[in-house]
Amino acid sequence: RYSFLLVILFSLYCPVENTQIELPARIFGNLIGTGEHRTVILQNALDKERVGLLVYVSEKRGWRTAHYTIAHEICKQIIGGSIEGGENWKHHLANWAIEYIQYFGALNLNSDRQHSDFVIDLMEEMFISRNAINLDTTKKTGSFARPIIDIQTKEGELAVLQCLADSFENQPHFRAHYARMLSQQGRHKEAQIEARKAAKIQSHDRVLHHILGIVLRKDIYEIMLSVERDKRRRVEIDDQRLIDIENLFQEAESSFARAREIDIEHEHSYTSHAEMLIRAVEFGFKLSDKKTYKEFFSDQKLSKYHEMVDKAENLLAVAKKLYESSTPSSYLVSCENRIDEFFSNDYQSIIRNWRKMLDTSASDVHAPTIRRRIIRLHLAKNGRYWDDMPVSELEDTLILTEQNILEEPENDWNVRLWFEAARRLPDVSVDLAIDRLTSLQARNDTVEILYYLYILQTLKAIDGSYVAKERAEKLMEECHKRILPLSLADQKFRYNWLGTEEGLPRIVYFKKLGKLNEQDWFKYDDDKILARIPGKVAKISSPKAGWVELRCGLRAFFTPGHERDARSHKGSPLIEGFVKGRDENIDVDFYLGFSYDGLRAYEVKKVEL
Numbered sequence: 001r002y003s004f005l006l007v008i009l010f011s012l013y014c015p016v017e018n019t020q021i022e023l024p025a026r027i028f029g030n031l032i033g034t035g036e037h038r039t040v041i042l043q044n045a046l047d048k049e050r051v052g053l054l055v056y057v058s059e060k061r062g063w064r065t066a067h068y069t070i071a072h073e074i075c076k077q078i079i080g081g082s083i084e085g086g087e088n089w090k091h092h093l094a095n096w097a098i099e100y101i102q103y104f105g106a107l108n109l110n111s112d113r114q115h116s117d118f119v120i121d122l123m124e125e126m127f128i129s130r131n132a133i134n135l136d137t138t139k140k141t142g143s144f145a146r147p148i149i150d151i152q153t154k155e156g157e158l159a160v161l162q163c164l165a166d167s168f169e170n171q172p173h174f175r176a177h178y179a180r181m182l183s184q185q186g187r188h189k190e191a192q193i194e195a196r197k198a199a200k201i202q203s204h205d206r207v208l209h210h211i212l213g214i215v216l217r218k219d220i221y222e223i224m225l226s227v228e229r230d231k232r233r234r235v236e237i238d239d240q241r242l243i244d245i246e247n248l249f250q251e252a253e254s255s256f257a258r259a260r261e262i263d264i265e266h267e268h269s270y271t272s273h274a275e276m277l278i279r280a281v282e283f284g285f286k287l288s289d290k291k292t293y294k295e296f297f298s299d300q301k302l303s304k305y306h307e308m309v310d311k312a313e314n315l316l317a318v319a320k321k322l323y324e325s326s327t328p329s330s331y332l333v334s335c336e337n338r339i340d341e342f343f344s345n346d347y348q349s350i351i352r353n354w355r356k357m358l359d360t361s362a363s364d365v366h367a368p369t370i371r372r373r374i375i376r377l378h379l380a381k382n383g384r385y386w387d388d389m390p391v392s393e394l395e396d397t398l399i400l401t402e403q404n405i406l407e408e409p410e411n412d413w414n415v416r417l418w419f420e421a422a423r424r425l426p427d428v429s430v431d432l433a434i435d436r437l438t439s440l441q442a443r444n445d446t447v448e449i450l451y452y453l454y455i456l457q458t459l460k461a462i463d464g465s466y467v468a469k470e471r472a473e474k475l476m477e478e479c480h481k482r483i484l485p486l487s488l489a490d491q492k493f494r495y496n497w498l499g500t501e502e503g504l505p506r507i508v509y510f511k512k513l514g515k516l517n518e519q520d521w522f523k524y525d526d527d528k529i530l531a532r533i534p535g536k537v538a539k540i541s542s543p544k545a546g547w548v549e550l551r552c553g554l555r556a557f558f559t560p561g562h563e564r565d566a567r568s569h570k571g572s573p574l575i576e577g578f579v580k581g582r583d584e585n586i587d588v589d590f591y592l593g594f595s596y597d598g599l600r601a602y603e604v605k606k607v608e609l
Contacts, residue, residue: 094156097147098163101127105167120171127164128177144181154185165194172198176211188219199255206263210272213255217276220248224283231287245283252276270319271331277312278338281305293342297373298353300360306369309339313376314413321448324495340380347381368408371400375417386420387512397421398428405436415440419452423504430459433504447596450479455496455507455594461552462498462533469552476598483596494593494600500531507594532589534607540580548588548601556592556599578604 054065065071075089104119127145143149144157151157161178168174176198182191195212202208223241230237256273259266284305290296297306312335319332343350354370375397382388389397401418408414415436422428422436434456441449454475460468499508508529535556538549546560560578587607593600 090150091152093147094151094153094160097127097151097160101160101163101167120168123164123168123171123174127160128173143184144177148181157181158185170201172201172205172208175201176208179215180211183215183218186222188215188222191215192219204262206259206266206269209255209259209262210266210269213252213259214272216248216252216255217272220245220252220276221279223248224279228283228286237287249276249280265322267319267322267329267332270315270322271329271335274312274315274319274335275331277308277315278335281308281312281342282338293344294346294350294353297342297350298357300357300365303365303369306373307366309342310369310372310376312339313372336380336384343377343380347377351377368404368411368414371404372413372417375400385511386424387509389421389424391425394421394424398425410443412440412444423507426501426503426505428504430456430504434460447479447482450475450482451495451594451596454479458554458594458599459506461554462550464552466553469554472554480597494595494602496594497529498531498533498592498594499529506531530591533592534587534589535601537578537583537586537588537604540578540584542580546578548590548604550592550599554599556590556601557597558590558601558604 065074101123104123107119127147130145148157148160151160158178158181161174161181165171165175165178175194179191179194179198182188182194192212192215195208195215199205199208199212223245227237227241227245253273253276256269256276259269263269284302285293285296288296288299288302290299296302316332316335320328323329351374354374357365358367358370378389378393378397379386382390382393397417398421401414401421404411404414405418418436419433422433434453437449437453437456441453454472457468457472457475461472493510495510497508497510497513499506513529533550535548535550537560538547538555540546540560543560546558547555548558549555560580560583583606588604589607590601590604593602
């Protein structure tokens with residue numbers, strides 16, 4: 001009966017649709033007296049009626065029920081004790097889950113390494129993964145694995161996750177999820193102890209540091225709420241709680257920063273930190289007795305909150321870059337909207353106040369931060385879209401960032417914001433942009449900086465510089481190497497294109513072109529914005545892979561296609577249909593896109609001489 005229910009519980013919470021794990025019969029050896037390393041014929045140990053409800057997959061892969069709905073019904077009848085028991089069986093689920101964990105925990109201790117990995121995978125699939133099908137549509141899913149959500153008491157939830165953490169002490173993710181549950185139930189100090197233990201066991205795991213940050217943040221929010229309550233009731237606020245907030249805040253910031261340091265690609269490490277900073281600003285406002293955020297942000301003694309918003313904006317900007325070609329997440333947009341609410345669309349009045357703060361030269365005003373806040377307000381006023389900013393505000397941004405670069409040369413964001421404005425102004429030289437980004441690269445050598453440096457060198461190469469051509473090739477090669485280990489979904493996406501204007505505005509941001517249609521092409525009048533440039537077909541490897549050579553000697557990837565593809569689709573580029581062995585060295589022209597993986601030629605057409 002016990003072996004049978006182990007299979008049933010597993011099948012219920014690890015349905016075939018979501019996992020390739022089954023329970024091999026040898027798992028049950030200790031239960032039926034054969035030992036775990038001998039061959040087990042489970043069907044001989046079970047009643048025929050019960051065997052009939054199971055499916056034997058293979059000797060290696062083992063057993064499961066035919067469908068999770070069968071497992072659900074069996075749980076109602078056997079664990080619940082009644083056919084009409086409804087969901088009463090879930091009141092016993094915590095006890096069964098604990099026995100389940102303890103059995104496999106003991107099995108894990110006595111097994112070889114391969115078997116140990118299987119058991120750990122099994123525990124993760126059961127109690128950590130959130131993929132299981134939701135049988136009860138009245139309960140929310142997502143926070144924890146399905147078996148934990150189905151447990152009927154908070155005490156039961158904690159008991160199961162504690163058993164999991166203690167039975168597999170060397171598995172930090174099990175302990176981290178126990179910490180999450182402690183935190184959710186308001187047991188913050190215990191949660192922090194467990195989360196710190198988990199992060200210490202495996203110090204190079206992004207998720208563990210992120211969970212520690214979330215656990216600390218939860219405690220911060222609880223203390224903030226209690227202080228805000230006392231403020232409304234006019235109860236004297238205990239200074240120790242404010243000290244606790246500050247200490248927890250610093251540790252949470254370090255945890256989120258460590259998570260980003262380990263893995264730069266996950267949005268949550270940015271947005272979770274940004275949300276905490278925004279909440280801290282809201283908390284400061286409520287304690288300040290100021291009537292409006294305009295008044296709040298104009299108080300020079302509260303300048304630290306400018307720095308918090310500045311940091312939050314920077315984090316959100318990086319997170320946005322991670323998924324630049326897709327729609328921003330609702331969480332990211334929510335953070336941006338909360339920042340916008342601070343200023344209530346009264347942008348010009350607030351900017352005037354901040355310029356007055358800059359003019360006072362007060363010692364408690366950090367001028368570079370205020371200048372970045374003015375730039376961010378310019379951007380927010382224009383929907384956070386640089387191409388919609390009027391020239392006057394782009395020029396103001398250039399002046400403000402120039403001042404910041406002189407006063408605060410170590411802050412990367414001064415150069416980043418300078419470049420965003422400069423690339424949209426015709427009077428800024430390509431050489432100055434290269435100089436600024438090269439200086440930034442020396443401090444912070446990111447893939448993004450490599451990408452823009454290769455674009456700038458490509459512009460110079462197109463204009464006739466052989467030295468720039470060689471530098472562009474080296475930068476492209478380095479950029480290609482750097483993106484390979486990353487799981488960037490859009491490595492080949494053309495974030496920027498070669499335009500018709502002069503100077504830096506030749507770099508055209510893809511969103512300026514409109515939305516992509518289903519043929520992966522933009523719906524707009526191409527030749528008004530993008531430049532068609534000449535070259536030759538250099539190589540055709542297959543209908544899907546070829547290279548054209550620009551006159552400067554740089555090469556761009558293109559899709560040769562077939563002759564039968566030589567037709568024009570509505571709203572899509574014309575594919576000429578270039579053939580290997582026939583069309584090499586012919587003259588062509590094309591649009592040039594800049595991807596992180598290198599140059600891309602689009603709508604390649606033969607040039608009739």
